[in-house]
Amino acid sequence: MTAGDDPDGELLARVFLSRVLEPGDEVGGRWVREMGAVEVARVLRGGGPQLVGITDKRWAGLLDRAQEAEPERDLAAARDAGIRFLTPGDGEWPGQLDDLGDARPVGLWVRGLPSLRMWALRSVALVGARACTEYGAHMAATLGAGLAERGWVVVSGGAYGVDGAAHRGALGAGGATVAVLACGVDRSYPRGHTELINRIAEQGLVVGELPPGDHPTPSRFIVRNRVIAALTRGTVVVEAAYRSGSLVTARAAQRLGRHTMGVPGPATSGLSAGVHELLRGEAVLVTDAAEVVELVGDMGELAPDRRGPVLPRDLLEPAARRVLAALPGRRAARAGEIARGAQTTPDDAVARLYELRSLGYVERHGDGWKLTRQAMISVREGRGRC
């Protein structure tokens, strides 16, 4: 990188802080809010003076980590590995993460083609037990596929069980999925999901707060869940025992004002007991993707004709504009055909199509994609602009 990419040092300061502060550290978050990331990084690098709200021991730990941090090297290595780093100032930053207040990530590491901001706009979290039953895996996969078919992005944690089934369901339907990891996005955790996570990075997005190479810990899994909850419009818990981590995600979603949903199961199943506990509270019972979309969809979902694109065509990224231009005027086309027309890869086409879906330009139609009615009108009115 050159200094021109980061004139005020904000980017490097946040890369540094993503290495030094633990994810979700609200004391560190308050320092950043009050002093700015650059100043916090300068103090930590300089060894003091000690900032408020922290024990001596923890402060010493931060200073140790600050000494070891090499943000320029982290950033360069990440870029070489096709990983970008988003900060709250970025165009691709998902603004809804700001709802986390001082627990907002200092930045996000991202692997994958699509715009995280665009994808997160129409996303739903599907989470649940690692050691799920066959029923749980079936429901997660079915919901993942059903949401993808309705143009929704499926967000989960990349874990075994429900998470993996949800990602696979979305991918299998040619759909969009985001894995939010509790480790560096260059790592595959769990090991057995290496192939799945690489496939998500190709066809979707792999996202995390921790810098490349960093490892997961039990508390990092729990803290990661708030990002899943905040990114999405709602969280569906598929199977969860009492005191399961996915209930943490659901309760975070509730606190953030997102929709919380649960898939019922037999009352005799311990792996549904946590979900039933949720459903006895505020959460809404859902049995299929249509019921999820009914809840998280905006009015436009119910009356699609009246909703137009939310961003003028001129402001679209060139890649998205090319894909939009490759859509046939009236009929639906498959992603492969659209990719050929836009002279790009099918994965890139799918990435852009879900972005355009979030913006109201296109909708899924069975296996294919077509312009929305409003987009057709705007094509006719402003054809010269494309």
Added chain:
Amino acid sequence: MTAGDDPDGELLARVFLSRVLEPGDEVGGRWVREMGAVEVARVLRGGGPQLVGITDKRWAGLLDRAQEAEPERDLAAARDAGIRFLTPGDGEWPGQLDDLGDARPVGLWVRGLPSLRMWALRSVALVGARACTEYGAHMAATLGAGLAERGWVVVSGGAYGVDGAAHRGALGAGGATVAVLACGVDRSYPRGHTELINRIAEQGLVVGELPPGDHPTPSRFIVRNRVIAALTRGTVVVEAAYRSGSLVTARAAQRLGRHTMGVPGPATSGLSAGVHELLRGEAVLVTDAAEVVELVGDMGELAPDRRGPVLPRDLLEPAARRVLAALPGRRAARAGEIARGAQTTPDDAVARLYELRSLGYVERHGDGWKLTRQAMISVREGRGRC
């Protein structure tokens, strides 16, 4: 019977109307409310003049039925068969049926020892699919047993499937159960439940609006459900497909301000689809008897120490007083031991114990029964009265 039992002819008039009017006939119910049962019976017996709110054809049908009715014979035959007829003026009439307005039964035919009024005070309806799954039958039986063990009376419709499992669960736990039939209470419908219904009549109550010998029809099953809903503090639906009759019971319960509950099942099960639809509305998800009692129980359920008997000991029926006197001072005793002490049958003892439970005198304690703390205090204070 003698004229002294029914000086104003109200009882016979209502026996007559229970034969002539269809259960739940709100037009007939309005006539009774406005003119009184005796006058309505007189007009119908006399062939007119035609009352308001009814077509000529339906009026002619009522007159035909009126010609055939023989209330004195019905009543005598019922008494011979151990069946009594309750009217709204009776001490045993469950007052909560008045919530049905003009759809209130003109009277109820009852087989069994206990007081319907007392038993209904602490009762819960368990209803569901006839063609239930093994899971549904298991849940109905477990809930039936669990409610009985907590001193609650289980009300259901005597049908195959969930109903039968609920009754059997309660009976198997030495508990109290009421079958509300859509036919005469001397009939066993369905045939395969003859033994079960006879057992319920011995250990509990068999109740219905239709006079002895009358048969069920599809609409009578539906209309019967409002009685189940109105009698109880809440209705639990165990398994139900879309458009199932047990959803009618649940919605009647909702309209009557009773608690409505549903037992979740796999989202893939058509026999849970109706329950899940309910749970997406106002109904509360329940997975065990403790959750049901938590909802339908009054404050006393949560703080039993502060609740005393609701009826002075002097006003108890002699049979109930004898059973109460047979309870040991402090420890719990089984129904059989109490029955011997009260010189009565175990079935009669159980009938009285659940009445006394409704009144706050006793509570179940595992397999046995003991005086509540408040009852012990009142025994000490007023021992001379017993």
